[in-house]
Amino acid sequence: MKNLSKRTAQRLVRCYYLAREARALGVEFITSSKVALLLGVDETQIRKDMASVNLEGVPRKGYPVEEIINRLEEVFGLKKDRNAVLVGAGNLGRALLNYPGFLRYGVRIVGAFDKDPQKYGREVGGVWVYPVEELKEKAKTLEACLGIIAVPPREAQGVADILVEAGVEGIWNFSPALIRVPAHIALRNECLESGLVMLLHEMEVIKKSLAGS
């Protein structure tokens, strides 16, 4: 299997979601045209995406839901259990600690960290909050392979550096800071602010096009 492009991976993540929904409803096959409609893309695209992970469909029926789920769990590495640590127990950090949805993907937050004495030394969402000074050491002993950053932007790079030293394989960055990590570390920037700006921009574009027509 060749490496998936980012766009293909993103569509397949959505296919995975749709397949799980279909399974919950007892549906056994799903057609590329239906998926394409829901994703707002061409149906040929979906067939190519399926082929790119060696998923085969059945003419006149579609793609088997159960196989989609299994194959994509394998491709995306969802069958493994992984430990994560979260740095920054502010509002966003606490929300993430209370969010049960990540367990479904095998990700368990096993420790949280904050520099504020008011925040560490207690439990949030069933997870103990440690002082941030202990991050490097604890991340190792907790066998964390994933680090979640929910600190203010100024502190994000420093936290990322420590996480890398502690040996995580991936970093999920919720701060707006553009952090840099070595090439062998997976990085995803989930900055909410930039999502908001993209949305506001689209609103402007639509407003202009409506005014123009």
Added chain:
Amino acid sequence: MKNLSKRTAQRLVRCYYLAREARALGVEFITSSKVALLLGVDETQIRKDMASVNLEGVPRKGYPVEEIINRLEEVFGLKKDRNAVLVGAGNLGRALLNYPGFLRYGVRIVGAFDKDPQKYGREVGGVWVYPVEELKEKAKTLEACLGIIAVPPREAQGVADILVEAGVEGIWNFSPALIRVPAHIALRNECLESGLVMLLHEMEVIKKSLAGS
């Protein structure tokens, strides 16, 4: 100005962030090569992006930070004040209500909604939580042009429909559900789960490439 592609808009959002950082440090010009390095793209790309919003640089100096900020605030529509309503006062919803970062972009959450009597009828993060039955009416009287969805996936489409009826211009969907809206409504899916899956996938890819080499 032609409409920006999604990719270009995304890079420009980051340019905006960098420009604000530069201004905070008292820096007056920023070069395309520096921006390109931080964003991990080719520097020609950045010059094209700048040109696409009519920003002009100065040879041997770079692009003027103040002008970048001003122009991009105009392009992205950040100079307007907008009201938003949030539906779903669970963990994620409450975190968003407590998040001060959106005000910087002129977005103020003026009301929240939940179907759970335990959650409505009180204030969270300075915002009153109403019963969800009042969503359509209240969204109108509060003059909300933006709706934020933080409800479980099954309820997301219904909430989106009500928001559209109430006249919002944009929807920011934090549920994993793939919702559908009319073409004149801006929609952004900020699904955290799919972000996590993309990251796990990248971790798998890197692990394989390291094992292979």
Added chain:
DNA sequence: TAGATTGTTAATCGATTAACAATC
């Protein structure tokens, strides 16, 4: 002036879409 950086045209690359044969 020399040199660094912008700005733009042309070339390349990759992703999407169109067309149509293969299959159940």
Added chain:
DNA sequence: TAGATTGTTAATCGATTAACAATC
């Protein structure tokens, strides 16, 4: 069999990169 859907090759489209002239 007829018809719906998959699967794949070729064509198109758009985004990225290379090359180099223009500018301060």
